[in-house]
Amino acid sequence: MTENKIKVFESRQIRTSWNAEEEEWYFSVVDVVEVLTDSSDPKQYIKKMRSRDAALADKWGTICTPVEMTGLDGKRRKIQAANTKNILRIIQSIPSPKAEPFKLWLAQVGSERLDEIADPEKAILRGAAFYRAKGYPEGWINQRLQTIEMRRELTDEWKARGIEREKDYAILTNEMTKAWSGLTVQEYKQVKGLHKENLRDNMTNIELVLNMLAEVTTTAISRQEQPETFEENKSVARRGGKVAKNARTDIETQLGQSVISPLNADNKPALEIKATPAED
Secondary structure (H helix, E strand, O other): OEEEEEEEEOOEEEEEEEEOOOOEEEEEHHHHHHHHHOOOOHHHHHHHHHHHOHHHHHOHHHHOEEEEEEOOOOOEEEEEEEEHHHHHHHHOOOOOOOHHHHHHHHHHHHHHHHHHHHOHHHHHHHHHHHHHHOOOOHHHHHHHHHHHHHHHHHHHHHHHOOOOOHHHHHHHHHHHHHHHHOOOHHHHHHHOOOOOOOOHHHOOHHHHHHHHHHHHHHHHHHHHHOOOOHHHHHHHHHHHHHHHHHHHHHHHHHHOOOOOOOOOHHHHHHHOOOOOOOOO
């Protein structure tokens, strides 16, 4: 789940996006550079900054993440963004008197989330309010909030196993998803008519439960076996997904229909499926 907001630093607007699953703010790199440098062409400034800082340029692909935000023209598109840690790295390459005040501002922006970390109930209430405002039904919201926590535990476990690259997270998620659903994440999105949207935000409550079962099982197996190589982690992900596949098969036998649904968030009330078992 992501939440886009405009934050203000010294009367200047900076586009931000809160990633609830990672519990991270992402800041528009162009906006930050423009505010700190007063450049009329921040994109050109970024090019020059990278050319004079070889270490920054070398790691630019990992420092920046494409995040969908709204542009000045009102259209939504993916732009270069960075979390707090990586924004601080970028600031190191900007000789600006605003650098220190901006660091304090970053800390202030993050402070509103510190209370939620100390008191998880606040984060849960915030997440519930976010989905409620978008019109999702209460039963579905309860399931979705649980999946966010289970996903965080899984990614924490992958980090503990030495998995760091976003590309590797995507590969492992694909292995697990295909093992239980028979579809890769991209194929699953196609079934639901999605493009850049979050797949979980478009799952029915039954799909959410099965996906969560796959993630919980993968986490448990990984903690017990502590895989050391990427191939071993892939195997664990497939095994975790297979457990959810077995549950999916049992559910479909009872319902008499597939639980892989084309339903998406265009019809949010329908995502809370209340089906009855097939008659004998």
